Amino acid sequence: MEKVIIVRYAEIHLKGKNRGYFERVFCVNLEKALKGIRHELRRTSGRYLVAAFAESDAEEICDRISRVFGVHSYSLGLRVPNDPESIFEAAKRVSPQSGTFKVDTHRADKKYPMTSPELNAEIGARLLQTYPALKVDVRTPAHSVYLDIREDGTALVFGAFEEGVGGMPVGTSSKGVLLISGGIDSPVAGYMMAKRGMEVEYLHFHSYPYTNEQARDKVVELARILSRYTGGTAISTVKVTHIQEEIHKKCAAELNVTLLRRFMFRIAERVAKRKGAKCLITGESLGQVASQTIEGITSSNAVVTLPVLRPLIGFDKEEIILRAKKIGTFETSVLPYEDCCTVFLPEFPAIKPKLSFIEEEEQKLNVEALIEEALESMERISL
Amino acid sequence: MIYLDNAATTRPSEGALARAQHYLTECYYNPSALYGGGAEAARLLGEARAFLLSRIADPARFSLTFTSCGTEADNQAIFSAARRGNAVTTAGEHAAVSESFKELKNRGVEPRFAPLHKDGSVDEEALLRLVDEKTTLVSVIHVSNETGAVNDIASLARRVKERAPRALFMSDGVQAYGKIPFRLSKDIDLYTVSAHKIGGLKGTGALIRNKSYAGLCAHLHGGGQEGGLRSGTENVFGIACFYYAAQEKFASLEADAARLKGYRERLWEALDKERFVRLSPADGSPCILTVSAPGTRGETVQRMLWDRGVAVGTGSACNSKKPHSRVLEACGYENNVLDGVLRVSLCPSNTEEEVLFAAEKLNEAVRSFGG
Numbered sequence: 001m002e003k004v005i006i007v008r009y010a011e012i013h014l015k016g017k018n019r020g021y022f023e024r025v026f027c028v029n030l031e032k033a034l035k036g037i038r039h040e041l042r043r044t045s046g047r048y049l050v051a052a053f054a055e056s057d058a059e060e061i062c063d064r065i066s067r068v069f070g071v072h073s074y075s076l077g078l079r080v081p082n083d084p085e086s087i088f089e090a091a092k093r094v095s096p097q098s099g100t101f102k103v104d105t106h107r108a109d110k111k112y113p114m115t116s117p118e119l120n121a122e123i124g125a126r127l128l129q130t131y132p133a134l135k136v137d138v139r140t141p142a143h144s145v146y147l148d149i150r151e152d153g154t155a156l157v158f159g160a161f162e163e164g165v166g167g168m169p170v171g172t173s174s175k176g177v178l179l180i181s182g183g184i185d186s187p188v189a190g191y192m193m194a195k196r197g198m199e200v201e202y203l204h205f206h207s208y209p210y211t212n213e214q215a216r217d218k219v220v221e222l223a224r225i226l227s228r229y230t231g232g233t234a235i236s237t238v239k240v241t242h243i244q245e246e247i248h249k250k251c252a253a254e255l256n257v258t259l260l261r262r263f264m265f266r267i268a269e270r271v272a273k274r275k276g277a278k279c280l281i282t283g284e285s286l287g288q289v290a291s292q293t294i295e296g297i298t299s300s301n302a303v304v305t306l307p308v309l310r311p312l313i314g315f316d317k318e319e320i321i322l323r324a325k326k327i328g329t330f331e332t333s334v335l336p337y338e339d340c341c342t343v344f345l346p347e348f349p350a351i352k353p354k355l356s357f358i359e360e361e362e363q364k365l366n367v368e369a370l371i372e373e374a375l376e377s378m379e380r381i382s383l
Numbered sequence: 384m385i386y387l388d389n390a391a392t393t394r395p396s397e398g399a400l401a402r403a404q405h406y407l408t409e410c411y412y413n414p415s416a417l418y419g420g421g422a423e424a425a426r427l428l429g430e431a432r433a434f435l436l437s438r439i440a441d442p443a444r445f446s447l448t449f450t451s452c453g454t455e456a457d458n459q460a461i462f463s464a465a466r467r468g469n470a471v472t473t474a475g476e477h478a479a480v481s482e483s484f485k486e487l488k489n490r491g492v493e494p495r496f497a498p499l500h501k502d503g504s505v506d507e508e509a510l511l512r513l514v515d516e517k518t519t520l521v522s523v524i525h526v527s528n529e530t531g532a533v534n535d536i537a538s539l540a541r542r543v544k545e546r547a548p549r550a551l552f553m554s555d556g557v558q559a560y561g562k563i564p565f566r567l568s569k570d571i572d573l574y575t576v577s578a579h580k581i582g583g584l585k586g587t588g589a590l591i592r593n594k595s596y597a598g599l600c601a602h603l604h605g606g607g608q609e610g611g612l613r614s615g616t617e618n619v620f621g622i623a624c625f626y627y628a629a630q631e632k633f634a635s636l637e638a639d640a641a642r643l644k645g646y647r648e649r650l651w652e653a654l655d656k657e658r659f660v661r662l663s664p665a666d667g668s669p670c671i672l673t674v675s676a677p678g679t680r681g682e683t684v685q686r687m688l689w690d691r692g693v694a695v696g697t698g699s700a701c702n703s704k705k706p707h708s709r710v711l712e713a714c715g716y717e718n719n720v721l722d723g724v725l726r727v728s729l730c731p732s733n734t735e736e737e738v739l740f741a742a743e744k745l746n747e748a749v750r751s752f753g754g
Contacts, residue, residue, distance in 0.1 A: 212682065245754025343679075
């Protein structure tokens with residue numbers, strides 16, 4: 001009898017001829033997540049088994065698996081030879097000792113001599129004998145004892161399905177650059193794209209000394225929390241102070257934010273090309289702030305050719321907050337460090353800026369030189 | 384780094400650290416232990432207590448209780464002394480006092496806040512008008528930590544007692560003790576001090592009490608240390624550092640104060656008057672010069688200075704939710720002044736060259752603000 005964690009994957013079975021590729025990436029991601037813990041990862045048909053781990057590591061392994069995209073569900077259980085005696089011994093350990101229960105058998109091995117109902121009855125009856133306080137209830141049992149008869153002569157016995165995060169293995173949908181601020185939204189946006197299998201490259205803009213180091217540390221911490229789901233080992237930071245100063249000095253105040261965002265997008269696109277990423281990801285939600293109107297989005301899209309993914313575009317703030325809480329980034333996001341000094345915020349930002357006016361104002365700046373200067377300030381911080 | 388944020392904290396005195404080392408590594412005994420080592424530690428506490436008290440007060444009239452910080456001392460004083468009726472303080476207090484006063488409201492005591500003059504000192508007449516027969520406590524900061532303005536606590540205490548003889552008078556002396564010369568008058572009942580503002584360590588403070596006030600309560604209960612007023616094993620090393628650092632400060636207190644006052648004025652003279660306005664009064668603490676560069680943000684200029692090798696304090700943060708100093712707001716300054724506040728605070732080890740270098744960097748940073 002061997003203690004195992006059974007991992008089932010989500011959408012991979014939909015992938016016809018590419019299934020092998022998806023499974024390989026998924027396996028690599030599982031191994032990455034379990035790095036530093038002694039274990040063995042085995043692939044059986046349609047499932048992965050984590051085995052040969054120390055009893056005391058079980059909880060930590062489950063916790064880490066619960067954050068790997070592509071995991072549909074997982075169960076802590078026992079692996080035994082498929083004879084009824086061994087199955088019963090395992091079921092005895094997994095079963096509750098009182099309350100209502102049922103036995104639920106699934107046979108992958110269709111040649112197994114007993115049918116599923118027969119096994120349910122046999123094991124159920126023996127459990128009732130062993131634990132007289134148990135009661136069968138096949139409709140709404142408080143507990144279930146699951147038997148999974150595999151094709152390799154073994155059976156998996158477990159008590160519950162724990163829900164995984166779903167989605168697709170990170171790395172199966174190319175790579176995107178996430179523009180991460182210190183706010184609530186952008187980490188959620190990164191999470192959502194990673195859930196669809198995208199590898200996320202973090203990019204943060206700061207304007208030290210107008211912003212402080214605490215604000216930067218906060219973003220690094222956000223990236224660290226996200227990386228537990230998305231992988232990723234570093235965050236890039238780019239200083240846009242001089243750009244902000246130039247815009248502030250030379251351009252119409254109501255366009256401060258609009259113009260800065262165009263610079264950020266241009267810089268992000270160059271970073272994306274350097275890093276082999278194929279899109280940008282932002283946490284924009286339509287109408288949330290002045291720069292997130294369709295006119296604002298149009299003006300920043302106009303300076304890049306890569307697609308810009310905005311997974312939160314149709315979300316309400318409340319919905320985003322709920323997700324941020326679930327992911328675990330909310331508490332850090334609401335720490336009171338501003339990501340932009342109020343001195344550069346116009347009193348009345350343009351809500352529907354005209355592209356022609358923006359371009360006219362932008363001509364007062366040496367765009368290329370400013371971008372180059374900003375890129376030179378790029379730093380990589382390990383997570 | 385030229386360190387000019389001494390009102391926030393000071394660099395621990397190396398001399399004091401070296402002398403106190405003995406109580407960290409050799410005589411680490413519990414002062415309550417009844418063997419030789421314990422007695423030696425207890426003797427140090429007695430010596431430190433006597434010295435620290437006698438520098439500002441008559442030991443026959445006052446006693447001193449060690450606490451873990453100035454904030455703890457303020458809290459203990461306030462929640463012991465204000466039990467009913469109303470309690471009066473100023474709009475210029477440190478948060479340790481003002482937040483405690485706000486808490487009094489939840490405990491059935493009405494807090495009253497007296498307005499300030501433009502320089503940060505309390506409007507004495509307005510304060511006295513708030514005092515009535517139901518007043519149980521009046522608390523007035525001795526030296527404003529934000530502007531350096533000095534309140535005349537001796538005169539205030541006397542006038543408060545004339546109006547309300549049963550009221551207690553306390554003062555937060557964290558920015559005064561070991562920095563300016565003074566003695567506690569008989570009308571002052573409670574006075575709080577802190578070690579790390581004068582070259583001692585964080586984690587050591589003291590509450591000085593007029594023996595005529597017997598109602599001080601313990602807020603930490605336990606082993607009965609400090610005469611039962613503050614249980615918890617004494618921070619012997621911290622207290623030793625406090626003692627030795629205070630010895631250094633008090634040895635040349637008047638000469639240092641006069642010298643620092645000179646530096647403070649030279650610093651002001653060297654600042655670009657087209658950029659800076661002065662918030663600190665001329666007759667305030669010699670250690671504090673608070674200025675503002677309207678149109679800038681203090682927090683940002685502070686970081687520009689840090690990058691140029693100068694550390695100063697600020698009265699504002701780049702925070703849209705709570706942008707300004709509550710105290711300076713109460714002084715009646717406009718938003719553009721409140722935005723750009725910087726507090727330069729000196730200690731005796733600063734030199735004239737440092738101060739002039741800082742002035743140059745201040746001018747430079749403010750000129751480069753906003754590009």
